[in-house]
Each structure stands twice: as structure tokens, then as C-alpha cells.
Amino acid sequence: LRVLMINNTKDENPSYIMRNKIVGIALEKLGHEIYYGSTALNIDIDDYDVFVFNRFYEGTLMEYVKFLKSIGKTVIYETDDNYEAIDENNPFMKIKDVGVLSSRELIGMADGVTVSTPELKAEIHNFFPEKEIYIVPNALDFTQYKIRKGGNKKLRIGFQGSHVHVQDLLMVIDAVAELQKEYGFEFYIFGIDDQPFKKLNKFCVNYKDKKWKWIEDFPKLYEKLEQMEYVHVPSAPYEEFRDKLSEINFDIGIAPLMDTRFNRSKSCLKFYEYAAIGTVTLASKVEPYASE
Numbered sequence: 001l002r003v004l005m006i007n008n009t010k011d012e013n014p015s016y017i018m019r020n021k022i023v024g025i026a027l028e029k030l031g032h033e034i035y036y037g038s039t040a041l042n043i044d045i046d047d048y049d050v051f052v053f054n055r056f057y058e059g060t061l062m063e064y065v066k067f068l069k070s071i072g073k074t075v076i077y078e079t080d081d082n083y084e085a086i087d088e089n090n091p092f093m094k095i096k097d098v099g100v101l102s103s104r105e106l107i108g109m110a111d112g113v114t115v116s117t118p119e120l121k122a123e124i125h126n127f128f129p130e131k132e133i134y135i136v137p138n139a140l141d142f143t144q145y146k147i148r149k150g151g152n153k154k155l156r157i158g159f160q161g162s163h164v165h166v167q168d169l170l171m172v173i174d175a176v177a178e179l180q181k182e183y184g185f186e187f188y189i190f191g192i193d194d195q196p197f198k199k200l201n202k203f204c205v206n207y208k209d210k211k212w213k214w215i216e217d218f219p220k221l222y223e224k225l226e227q228m229e230y231v232h233v234p235s236a237p238y239e240e241f242r243d244k245l246s247e248i249n250f251d252i253g254i255a256p257l258m259d260t261r262f263n264r265s266k267s268c269l270k271f272y273e274y275a276a277i278g279t280v281t282l283a284s285k286v287e288p289y290a291s292e
Contacts, residue, residue: 004048007038056102077110082265089213120265138267145276146246158188158250194235255283
């Protein structure tokens with residue numbers, strides 16, 4: 001089969017790499033031809049048998065998908081997020097309506113759907129009980145990760161993640177601060193934003209009238225962080241992320257997670273990433289980590 005993986009953004013993103021490119025490599029080993037593109041590219045549809053749409057797109061693709069199906073093409077919809085259940089403190093709340101409309105449209109028209117977890121399959125099945133839904137677990141290419149060097153003079157505990165996880169980190173930061181006073185470990189944060197926290201905090205304060213919950217949450221986190229010892233390593237482009245995670249050299253990586261419907265549909269990527277570089281994971285005892 002000739003399969004086109006259609007990115008939902010012009011540039012590659014971590015979800016596309018994990019959910020499409022790594023899957024594509026596995027399919028190539030089975031003898032299929034895999035191609036990669038985005039909605040920004042002009043393509044010759046006769047060159048492909050299967051079209052895989054990823055996550056959500058701005059605007060409707062109804063006529064395009066209808067045409068593909070009318071000429072005998074197979075359409076697959078792929079997602080690893082439950083857009084119906086985005087939490088109010090999640091920065092993606094601002095795109096929830098777009099995500100819900102686009103994902104519902106594509107799920108309804110697709111010949112099949114692939115998702116990352118059983119929980120997400122069950123969520124989609126509630127809305128589309130007749131739809132064929134297949135679980136393709138999130139996966140990493142462990143050859144792309146370097147084992148960390150170890151040998152820190154002091155215990156180094158760290159968190160890595162995007163601004164999606166501000167409230168998750170806020171949930172545990174008081175405990176981290178108290179333990180740091182007692183045991184004197186280093187605490188690192190890799191990510192949240194590519195800007196220094198001071199600058200991000202100023203942005204949040206200036207835009208607090210937007211009423212986005214995460215903009216209210218970050219200044220609370222920043223205030224607590226400024227009362228303890230920590231090192232912030234700004235977010236890195238994904239092509240640099242894996243080497244940077246190894247270089248930062250966490251002895252223990254934490255993966256706090258609020259117990260919400262949205263989060264229960266997620267997968268254990270932080271655990272996989274920490275494990276890939278030889279870091280021990282301490283995670284919240286909630287799904288998806290509890291059953292891993």
C-alpha cells in the first residue's frame with residue numbers, strides 16, 4: 001500500500017513524529033510505501049492508496065474527504081487526544097471547539113480510526129459506536145535517545161513537559177519544596193516554555209484578562225518556585241529535545257498528573273522518555289501511569 005501521513009501543521013510536531021513517522025517506519029518494514037506531507041502541500045492524490053489525517057485541522061475537510069472516498073481511496077483518522085474533554089486549565093482549551101468539530105467530522109467520515117489508548121478508544125466509541133477503532137500505542141524509537149551520563153554530585157530531580165502541565169506541577173510543587181529543604185537535592189524544570197520564567201510570568205500577568213485558566217495558574221507556580229532553589233531549562237525544538245533531556249541528567253524524573261477525563265485518555269510518554277535515557281520515574285498514581 002502507498003500511505004500518505006498528512007500532518008496537521010506545516011512543521012513537524014512531536015505527536016506527528018510519534019504517531020505517524022514512527023508508525024510509518026514500522027509499516028515500511030512490512031513492505032508498505034510511506035510518504036509524509038502536510039495540508040500546506042499540493043499533492044497528486046493518484047500517488048497514494050491510503051490517506052491518514054492527524055488530530056485536527058482548521059476549517060472543514062468534508063468535501064476533500066468525500067472526494068477521496070468517491071474515487072476509492074481509504075481514509076484513516078488518527079488521534080492521541082480526547083478533544084471532547086479538554087480541561088479548562090489546559091492551554092488547548094482555546095482550540096477546543098475547533099478540535100471537537102474537526103475530529104468529529106473526520107471520525108464520522110473515516111474508514112477507520114487509530115488511537116493511542118483503550119481509554120481514548122472507549123471515549124470515541126461513546127460518540128461513534130459503529131466506528132472501527134484500533135489501538136496503536138504510542139511508541140518511541142529508543143535508538144534516538146542517549147543514556148544519561150549519571151554521576152551527579154547531588155541528587156538531581158527534574159520535571160520535563162510543556163505548558164499543558166502547569167497545573168500538574170503546581171499540584172506537587174509544595175511537596176517538592178518541603179522535600180528539598182530536608183534533603184537538599186537539585187530541582188530542574190525542562191520545558192513549560194522556551195522563554196525564561198520571569199518573562200513568561202510577566203506575559204501571564206499582562207494577559208490575565210483573557211480568563212484562560214493556565215494564565216492564572218502559572219503566576220501561582222512561579223511565586224512558589226521563586227521561594228525555592230530550581231533551574232529552568234527552556235523548551236527545545238523536538239529534534240534537539242532527546243539529546244537535551246539526556247544532557248540535563250535527571251536521576252529521578254517526576255510525572256505529576258491531575259486525575260481528569262482528558263488525562264486518563266493520555267499515554268505514559270514521560271515514563272517512556274525518562275526510561276529511554278536511564279532516569280527513574282516517579283509518577284502520579286492515576287491513569288495512564290497506574291496500570292503501566
